[in-house]
Amino acid sequence: xxxxxxxxxxxxxKRRIKYLYFNQKSQITVVFFHGFMSNMIGAxxxxxxxxxxxxxxxxxxxxxxxxxxxxxxxxxxxxxxxxNDAKQLIVAKAKNKKxxxxxxSMGSWIALNLFFFFKNKIIGFIGIAxxxxxxxxxxxxxxxxxxxxxxxxxxxxxLQHANFVYPLTKQLILDGRKNKIFNKKINLNIPFTLFxxxxxxxxxxxxxRQVIKIFRSNKKKIIKIKNGDHSLSxxxxxxxxxxxxxxxxxxxxxx
Numbered sequence: 001x002x003x004x005x006x007x008x009x010x011x012x013x014k015r016r017i018k019y020l021y022f023n024q025k026s027q028i029t030v031v032f033f034h035g036f037m038s039n040m041i042g043a044x045x046x047x048x049x050x051x052x053x054x055x056x057x058x059x060x061x062x063x064x065x066x067x068x069x070x071x072x073x074x075x076x077x078x079x080x081x082x083x084n085d086a087k088q089l090i091v092a093k094a095k096n097k098k099x100x101x102x103x104x105s106m107g108s109w110i111a112l113n114l115f116f117f118f119k120n121k122i123i124g125f126i127g128i129a130x131x132x133x134x135x136x137x138x139x140x141x142x143x144x145x146x147x148x149x150x151x152x153x154x155x156x157x158x159l160q161h162a163n164f165v166y167p168l169t170k171q172l173i174l175d176g177r178k179n180k181i182f183n184k185k186i187n188l189n190i191p192f193t194l195f196x197x198x199x200x201x202x203x204x205x206x207x208x209r210q211v212i213k214i215f216r217s218n219k220k221k222i223i224k225i226k227n228g229d230h231s232l233s234x235x236x237x238x239x240x241x242x243x244x245x246x247x248x249x250x251x252x253x254x255x
Contacts, residue, residue: 006069009062011088015081016071019062021093022052028123028249029058029094033086033107036134037166039068043233044104044128044241051242057249058097062089064110075156075167078175079135083113090118097121100248102241104128105203105230108211112181119188124248126241127194129230130211131203135176138203139168182210191248192220195241197228 008016020040030052032045040061052059064082066074090099099121103111108130115122131138139159140148151157151170159166192215196208208222223244228237 008070009089009092011065011085013081013084015065015085017062017065017085017089018069019060019089019093020049022049022059024052024056024058026057026097028098028100029060030100030102030245031086031090031094031111032059032061033101033103033111034061034063034067035105035107035131037067037074037164038104038107039063041068043231043238044102047238047242048102048245051245055246055249058094060090060093062086075169075172078169078172079109079113079179080175083110083179086110087114087117090114098123100124100126100245102126102128102245103130105131106134108132109134109179109181112186112211112214113179115186115188116184119186122188122190124191124245125193126244126248127192127208127211128232128241129196129200129203130194130208132181132207132211133176133179134203134207135168135173137207140173181214184214185216186214187216189217190219191251192217193244193248194220194222195225195228195232195237195244196222197225197230197232197237199227200230202230 006020009019010016040063045061049059063070064085065072066077101111108127109132155170157168159168194208196205212220
């Protein structure tokens, strides 16, 4: 077994992407996609890594450019660039492996973008508070005219939410419109499980209901977590996510 520490992968555009690849030489690699302005050291990837270690599965987590310890400025990033970061890294590290994608919030958007490239390798998907197209549906459409004008004229607006400041750029919003997901169909008959908290005040449950319609599979379902918030990082939440991951892999005869 090779328990590797975090390293850096250089993309074709010279972006240095921090990643951890947990190579146990299994047939399958579990790939974790983190959320918007997040990183790879949260409770979810840590718990999933432990699960993979216990069940002797490969595990890959990373940070998009402009996030965490990866190179680049956040304000220069967008969905297209972050999708490409993930694509190149997965090709390099899990080229000949079967894949299970786990996407958290924006991470689900990035993962879903990659379904059309890795479709012959993916054996399952878990979405956690999935938020495809959130830039348009949860931000732009809800902004007042003053905020929209600032973004259009100055190219950036600093959105304050709770204890965080989100720098939203014009190019980020425009790029998001090029990465629509809800108008697509994924024709794979593999397990698709979406977790969503009933107390998620960031991304409505309706998003998971829209995402599930993308999949033409008889193995799709939404699991609603009672009183769960957007992060779904309580011990009970993490146990449910890992239990579902185990079920997916066991049913596909990989455990």
